[in-house]
Amino acid sequence: MRLALIGATGYAGLELLRILSRRQGDELVLVTSRKETGRRLTEIFPALAGEANYNDLTLTAPTHLSGQADIYLLAAQHGAAMNLVPELLRDGAKVIDLSADFRLKSAQLFDRWYGPHSSPELLPKAVYGLVELYRQSIATASLIANPGCYPTSIILALAPILKASLLDDSQVIVADSKSGVTGAGRGASQITSFCEVSDNFRAYKVSGHRHSPEIIQELSILNGQVVKLTFTPHLVPMNRGILSTIYLKIKGQPKLVDLREIYLEFYRSDRFVRVRPLDYPPETADVRGTNYCDLGLFYDQESELYKIVSVIDNLCRGAAGQAVANLNLMTGRPEDLGLSGSGLRP
């Protein structure tokens, strides 16, 4: 297959290039960038020199895309994909969109959080690219909405409970998430400058973050009815990783060992979810550079709350890695092609 990478110069693009450099089979034939048109790829990312065919690639403008590739990986800013996708699909290409443009099923909800959608008719066609939940549909989809990073960490943490109708909704679910700084993108910004982030910790978008509707949409589907949940993101002085600490009540107050069985069973065929031994709190460094989601299960006797700790690499599992897993499914390859091997630790 001929692959195209649209929006190659952000961190999601760079992570895709990293993963593709380890993946055999398909050829990357096109890399685009609006800002860096005409420059050689390895000039922007000297780290890539010498790998795959990257020394030979030059960034082009994201125009006249149709016909240049069979599958398009869209790693552009939110709002760009919705304008590019209609034509690509018309021409028979497949698209994996890493932005938020096709994640919400409701155009109204999209409008409220992101602004007006230019291709709302495509929203129902998009498959939410979380392989553990939608593996079958992904394999045959032509448009994948690659999940957001925070949603990935939270949905995988709660799916087994919701699917088993175990949620006790007398307590609002609290999802307290902490992310590395790559989540904010590669653009220059004072608030993500080294000196403002280093030796510092802060929350942001405390009253509402646009990943909330995505999280609630998917959890509610799993639950069969609307889930009540609050979500707070925080910024950690580290490059990669998301850790979500999720607080909830569970019906019947199962023992942790039994709860763990439910998780093991749910994720039995899933190579990229590791249900951790009891009492091992997952760490983001365990998944750095990988497509894993590690889950830890805890119970606080005093308050009778359960706590699920979920970690992913926001750039890999939360973006480029799961895009490649989707690509693998769409091309009939092993789900972990290009994604195997342990991560970088330390």
Added chain:
Amino acid sequence: MRLALIGATGYAGLELLRILSRRQGDELVLVTSRKETGRRLTEIFPALAGEANYNDLTLTAPTHLSGQADIYLLAAQHGAAMNLVPELLRDGAKVIDLSADFRLKSAQLFDRWYGPHSSPELLPKAVYGLVELYRQSIATASLIANPGCYPTSIILALAPILKASLLDDSQVIVADSKSGVTGAGRGASQITSFCEVSDNFRAYKVSGHRHSPEIIQELSILNGQVVKLTFTPHLVPMNRGILSTIYLKIKGQPKLVDLREIYLEFYRSDRFVRVRPLDYPPETADVRGTNYCDLGLFYDQESELYKIVSVIDNLCRGAAGQAVANLNLMTGRPEDLGLSGSGLRP
């Protein structure tokens, strides 16, 4: 006054030395260390050379303490103070204990979380050294139990609501706290080594941390009845700082602007609590090296939960700084002697 610092070579000791180097009036006459007996203070902490009388101080063993000082600052490991305090008090000295030895009012509870207490008869005598709540009692106390770092951040965040009987207890309070690494102490340990902490994030003691009973004790006093709360600590790759994100329901769902008024009124005379403007999420770097506790108030319309974000410097406000505030009250000095001036940022 003659001051003694018992346990000078940990991070709380070092922070006390830093603050005392800026504070006029009392003289530090004794510094002790079990491990480093006989070495000069500035040999252990070269950063202190040239300040106050530190070039002249040599670490002695923590024995025969009585009579050497008027006020003893105890910055030793948990379990040490309970054996030293009885004699010191008998001899008429005053004690500010930075360990957990005298924080819990119940000897049974202490036993469950820390082990047997050797001086349980002193527990009722100890004053909990949180100046905003116990200023009067502190001024005349002979034994101060200096609050824990996490409890400080959480109690100050909730006191105005609990005191005003505004807590809606249909939802268990969630206190999700994140701490810098100095909280783990100065001893060598693999899990706090640079390479295990850097570019990593993790939770710990998820099922129960021994600061929980301290938090619940003080909140329940404020509330007039037992408060239900779960607390989870996390480790942030930074040196200093605690940020607690606290989720709760509030009776009558007040507007944020009104809630803020309640906070402003409650902390009207408190120099070290800053109730932040609405929509400004406090950052740990804002309080680095200071005795401030900054509070931010938020509301999530969807879930109807309030979120209080509270930040302190765990070593200063959460340990040495508030010990010095207590010292100031006990010696009739301005509460901020040695504690004024803005912090180090960046």
Added chain:
Amino acid sequence: MRLALIGATGYAGLELLRILSRRQGDELVLVTSRKETGRRLTEIFPALAGEANYNDLTLTAPTHLSGQADIYLLAAQHGAAMNLVPELLRDGAKVIDLSADFRLKSAQLFDRWYGPHSSPELLPKAVYGLVELYRQSIATASLIANPGCYPTSIILALAPILKASLLDDSQVIVADSKSGVTGAGRGASQITSFCEVSDNFRAYKVSGHRHSPEIIQELSILNGQVVKLTFTPHLVPMNRGILSTIYLKIKGQPKLVDLREIYLEFYRSDRFVRVRPLDYPPETADVRGTNYCDLGLFYDQESELYKIVSVIDNLCRGAAGQAVANLNLMTGRPEDLGLSGSGLRP
């Protein structure tokens, strides 16, 4: 005295505000910012709320400055001071300029590294504000050129040797310097974003950095003839601190213990230089938030090279701290007013 701070919103400005919040005696009456005109100071820097008179200060445009203050601290970008200073001096005010505008004595050299100078006639009038070398002249100066951060670390490291005519010039001096990221300023920039700096290390301006002529100018004055030296700056993933490792040959190959005597004697009356014990390599964290320069002396028997390790806090000693030391001298205050007390460690 009435003080004005021109260019208050950069890191040097913030550091000045931090130090002045601990310093009694003079009043800050004016803070200016071109970009943030009209905003309250504590809105830009919430960390400053509650200290000194900062809650009451609003940023004004840097116009009509004359007559508003007695001493002007200029912390603006390079190139701004040379246009402001003539009028201020004419009106009898004194100026401490933290930029590079008045550091070089040669207008030609300035032109080569920085561009044309608009007030070259003032260059001979400016006193280089390194208190250890020019204390007398500073006290009576009306225009201080506050030294650059790298030059401060290197000049103090070499002054005793050069002054004693001990340099063996058969080997070019190598000054390999490493700086924290605050040295790059507070503006948004991709190359100083957290994700580009964290877990990374790099050199920059390897073929020539504009601090070179300043270093060589001052060293040559000390030496009595031109000194040959190469200087390379590097960027360390930390906020503050400069460490310079300096390699040179010394005439007569003195023993380290004798060399140390020369340093101790040279800096006998200097409160802010700490000549460290032999075999203790100074660390930047030892001087964080202070005006110290710590020096360590080493000798490599194999190569017969001496190595001087010098550390400072680039924002304090390398900018705002030494500006305040100059201010103290100019106002007849103790040199360390506002600058005493040990630094923040960790």
Added chain:
Amino acid sequence: MRLALIGATGYAGLELLRILSRRQGDELVLVTSRKETGRRLTEIFPALAGEANYNDLTLTAPTHLSGQADIYLLAAQHGAAMNLVPELLRDGAKVIDLSADFRLKSAQLFDRWYGPHSSPELLPKAVYGLVELYRQSIATASLIANPGCYPTSIILALAPILKASLLDDSQVIVADSKSGVTGAGRGASQITSFCEVSDNFRAYKVSGHRHSPEIIQELSILNGQVVKLTFTPHLVPMNRGILSTIYLKIKGQPKLVDLREIYLEFYRSDRFVRVRPLDYPPETADVRGTNYCDLGLFYDQESELYKIVSVIDNLCRGAAGQAVANLNLMTGRPEDLGLSGSGLRP
């Protein structure tokens, strides 16, 4: 081939496991650890769960090693290999030793820096495992002395100049190196604790480090006569990476563009050395997790010194990666088997 990893629980061991998880062909049949005997590998390193055959491996004691494998990768502490190697070689196995035990050719020199050698007769048999210099010998060797991390970065930087007899020895070479903290190993230690390293920078072993004789040995072989060089290591608050800044005089003062040609020619067939474009200063993040050594060439007109900037990943290229490159050569595989693909950035 059956592979054994002796000393699996240090950082070099972990990095070998990471690389081997991506490498096909040989099977890891044995992992040993003195301290963690009997524990499962993934208990020590949860990050490895789910990769290769690691879920099935249990750490055994490093005894009765003979016959268990065909090639032994020794990642134990200095001093362990010299006692294990004689028997392994006698039994026909091959050994790649990542410690310093077999790097020096002179037993006397070894004794001076490391202590007495128990198998000095093997020193001449060991091949120094730097593939760019000794590719032929490595392929047929039975004992490989895997190079030290600092020496790798410095030797590769200077080899083309020395080999071309271009060194002007009127100036002692200065090699100023900066390393991430993984270089200090995985053991608990106060000086490598997060709070002592973070926001800090320091030099160590300034008067002499035991990598010096290794560096000088190899450079002198290249040069045809003894090279005079001083080496200073520094500790950077980052996990991985070494950057060496090397200062020297070059005969005839070639233009940089010509010097670069010499480098390009020298490393023409070397997949793991990237001679960078002029004016691009290599960064450690460019090589994180890879086997690359990136080189940048600079010239300072004022001092007439050349500066070579060299970066590697100390754990990969400086230890495990180059061990695997050696393994590949010894087993007739492509040199980059398991080592291809771009690194993790950011």
